[in-house]
Amino acid sequence: MIDLLAVLAPRPVIAIMRAARPDHLLDAATRLVAGGITTIEITLTTPGALDALGAVRAAHPDAVVGAGTVRTPELAHRAIDAGAEFLVSQLLNPDVIDVAHAAGVPMVPGCLTPNEIATAWDHDVQAVKVSPIAPVGGASYLREVRAPMPDVPLIVTGGIEPDQLETYLAAGATAVGLSARLFGDCLDSGDTSMLESRARAVVHLLHRLEPPSAGQPALLRTETSA
Numbered sequence: 001m002i003d004l005l006a007v008l009a010p011r012p013v014i015a016i017m018r019a020a021r022p023d024h025l026l027d028a029a030t031r032l033v034a035g036g037i038t039t040i041e042i043t044l045t046t047p048g049a050l051d052a053l054g055a056v057r058a059a060h061p062d063a064v065v066g067a068g069t070v071r072t073p074e075l076a077h078r079a080i081d082a083g084a085e086f087l088v089s090q091l092l093n094p095d096v097i098d099v100a101h102a103a104g105v106p107m108v109p110g111c112l113t114p115n116e117i118a119t120a121w122d123h124d125v126q127a128v129k130v131s132p133i134a135p136v137g138g139a140s141y142l143r144e145v146r147a148p149m150p151d152v153p154l155i156v157t158g159g160i161e162p163d164q165l166e167t168y169l170a171a172g173a174t175a176v177g178l179s180a181r182l183f184g185d186c187l188d189s190g191d192t193s194m195l196e197s198r199a200r201a202v203v204h205l206l207h208r209l210e211p212p213s214a215g216q217p218a219l220l221r222t223e224t225s226a
Contacts, residue, residue, distance in 0.1 A: 004108070013177075014157075018045060022049060022051065026056055027190075030059065035197065035203065037203065039175075040056065042065065042066070044075055050079065067088070070087045071096070076099040080105055085105065087108065089109050092120045096109070106127075108155060109128060110131050117145065117152060129156070129177075130155070130157075133168075143171040158177075159181070160177070160181060162201065163205065
């Protein structure tokens with residue numbers, strides 16, 4: 001089983017891809033990886049998501065690619081068979097967690113309330129997703145939820161703007177999932193030309209206070225709005 005927290009530690013962001021069709025997912029993933037975002041979640045509500053997941057993994061072996069919206073054990077089995085390296089859900093389904101554990105694949109269940117988060121953590125998961133975070137108070141809600149359970153790694157998603165990354169991380173998020181605010185309509189329109197620069201801007205936001213590594217130029221801040 002991969003250590004998902006170790007994967008996310010140097011770059012705590014997950015790009016969440018959800019589209020009406022799968023046509024542009026591979027191209028979008030290529031742009032993301034080129035821009036420095038290498039943890040990618042493809043949601044199973046996207047038609048053809050499992051085939052796209054396999055294609056992304058084959059094209060980008062250095063990326064970590066998972067499946068999202070994994071609501072049932074059947075979907076969990078199918079995602080794992082397709083090569084998903086981690087599973088994410090909007091729900092807490094212990095049967096899905098059991099499938100993931102048996103296969104040695106990290107599973108991140110979705111919760112919202114403190115009771116749900118505590119129950120999910122009791123199922124020996126690596127992290128718990130809090131979503132949708134923005135409609136219930138955003139970073140302020142996260143800060144209040146995290147205070148009594150600082151030992152639980154929380155990944156937040158839902159309505160987060162790229163320029164809010166630092167705010168959520170400062171509030172205690174272990175990682176942040178970016179979806180529509182990162183992609184705009186490019187996954188449906190096919191115009192992914194700006195996606196690499198958006199990914200680079202996200203990476204820069206994460207590391208803007210750190211000096212560049214020796215021999216590596218600093219990333220320039222670019223436009224992040226959709």
